[in-house]
Amino acid sequence: MFPFLDRTIAANPSPAQFAETLAVCIEPLLDNLYEALMEQLAADPDNFRIPGEETCPASFMERRIRTLREQTTAG
Incomplete structure (x- = not known):
């Protein structure tokens, strides 16, 4: 990264x-990372959950999306 x-x-x-x-x-790197993480979250939300932790x-x-x-x- 230093030479760059x-x-x-x-x-x-x-x-x-x-x-x-x-x-x-x-930006392209972060966009690709975002897309990959969102795909993983959509496929299995438990990948981002610590067992027993609701926060x-x-x-x-x-909760936010719901x-x-x-x-x-309602509106």
């Missing part, structure tokens, strides 16, 4: 240019 960041800093001396270039370069991210998202759906159908 070193070249990016050399090509974009201002912090704003560096941040913009870094965001553009990393895990999967439980939170299930609440949003209930509000949408």
Whole structure:
């Protein structure tokens, strides 16, 4: 990662240019990671749950999505 960041800093001396270039370069990677995680969550939410824990991210998202759906159908 260092050679990439070193070249990016050399090509974009201002912090704003560096941040913009870094965001553009990393965005596809993060999009792919997001898609992969969402597919895994959809396939088996228990992958993201610690046994016995009701405050895990999967439980939170299930409650949040259920609440949003209930509000949408109620409105």
